[in-house]
Amino acid sequence: MSERKSGREEPMLQIGEVADRTGVTQRTLRFYEERGLLKPPTRMEGGFRLYSEDDVARVTQIRRLQDLLGLTLAEIKDMVEAEEVKEEPRATYRPDRPLDERIERVTKRVQVTHRQVQIVKTKLERAKTLLKELEAEKAATPV
Numbered sequence: 001m002s003e004r005k006s007g008r009e010e011p012m013l014q015i016g017e018v019a020d021r022t023g024v025t026q027r028t029l030r031f032y033e034e035r036g037l038l039k040p041p042t043r044m045e046g047g048f049r050l051y052s053e054d055d056v057a058r059v060t061q062i063r064r065l066q067d068l069l070g071l072t073l074a075e076i077k078d079m080v081e082a083e084e085v086k087e088e089p090r091a092t093y094r095p096d097r098p099l100d101e102r103i104e105r106v107t108k109r110v111q112v113t114h115r116q117v118q119i120v121k122t123k124l125e126r127a128k129t130l131l132k133e134l135e136a137e138k139a140a141t142p143v
Contacts, residue, residue, distance in 0.1 A: 012050035022059040037062055037077055069123045082112035
């Protein structure tokens with residue numbers, strides 16, 4: 001695994017601090033890294049992991065997707081990778097790029113957004129179905 005280097009000077013957090021701030025265990029953070037949900041962290045001498053505020057935000061987003069929507073890790077990976085794809089055109093925008101290249105970049109952004117919407121719609125439909133089933137069961141149960 002390659003190590004990330006912070007391009008800007010920002011305070012870095014050790015794994016225990018990130019775990020405390022995000023409400024996950026240190027093992028969960030390592031698991032997210034193994035599954036590609038988090039980029040490999042910068043490492044101190046001795047191999048200690050160092051995380052950025054962006055990493056904290058990513059873990060917070062992962063937790064939100066799990067808690068709010070009950071997404072699988074594969075779905076979460078799709079969602080967070082889509083966010084990276086959507087951010088890339090903003091981060092590397094140059095008005096002198098050829099028009100077809102700019103259109104391709106925007107098209108890719110639209111495609112990943114559609115994928116995110118589809119993931120959320122699928123979960124929403126499943127939740128609606130479950131709610132209807134529970135309401136029907138409740139109505140059929142004598143009090």
